[in-house]
Amino acid sequence: MEIRETFFLVGRSHSIWEKILKKGAWFRLKIPLSYQFSEFDCAPVTFLNAFLYLFDRTMTEPSMIQNIFQYSLDLSDRKGEIGKGGTSVDAVRQITNWLNTYSQDKKLGFTCTFLMEDEVNFIKNENIKNYINKGVGITTVCITEGMYHYILVVKIDKDYVYFFDPYYTDDKQDQDDIEYVYDKPAEYNRRVKLDWFTSHEERFYSLGKMERRKLILINK
Incomplete structure (x- = not known):
């Protein structure tokens, strides 16, 4: 009742609000996925994007947001500044365990489901593709040699991987194997050739070395 009255007051002359509220469409709207607030929070933002993608906003409870960020940004940089080292593997595992419970x-x-290293093989393990196409996958990709970054994989077909990179940049130039997508803000913003993405080489938007690979599969 309070929500109904609030919207009626804000949009008194717009009967559209009453129609939206009656149908419940306000809560089922697909929300655009989020970008990072800093240089370091790709892990927690990607976890939250997973739930924005999979569910409507009524499913993302405040305690989920609180605990995802509470466990994240636990690493320090060389100067000892907490959070500037990003989020550790142990913290990601804790988030995964907490979400399951x-x-x-x-x-x-x-x-x-948390997978690491040799388990993260998109070519040999067909189950990964099936799981992602029914849900999502949070994984790390190489940005530059030795530097990895969390993204949200939402779909895989025989040629391409579709994912949302939470790091916003104006430097968006398509390459032969990498395409920037602008018209799917609630789904994905990159489309990358599968053979490029699954490469063991440390190159931009590849999974890279086996010992550096991490993947969290989330299914509903």
Whole structure:
């Protein structure tokens, strides 16, 4: 009732608000995925993007947002400044475990699976493709040699991987194997050739070395 009255006051002359509220469409709107707030928060932002993509906003409870950020940004840089080293593998594992427990307790119906190193093989393990196409995958990709970054993979077909990179940049130049996408803000902003993405070489937007690979599969 309070929500209804608030919208009626704001848009008194717009009957569209009443139609939206009656249908519940306000809550089912697909929200554009988010970009990072800093140079270091790709992991927590990507976790939250996973739930924006999979569910409507009523499923993303405040405690999920709070705990994702609480565990994140636990690493320090060389100067000892906390958070500027990003988010550790242990923290990502803690987030995954907490989300599984929370989903089970609240009967939310999603599960998270954490894979590392040799387990993250998109070519040999067909189950990864199937899981992602039914849900999403949070994984790390190489940005430059030795530097990796979390993204949200939402779809894979026989030729391409579709993902959302939470790092906003104006330097968007398509390459032979990498395409920037502008018209899918609630789904993905990159389309990359599968053979490029799955490469063991440390090159831009590749999974890179096996020992550096991490993947969290989230299914509903």
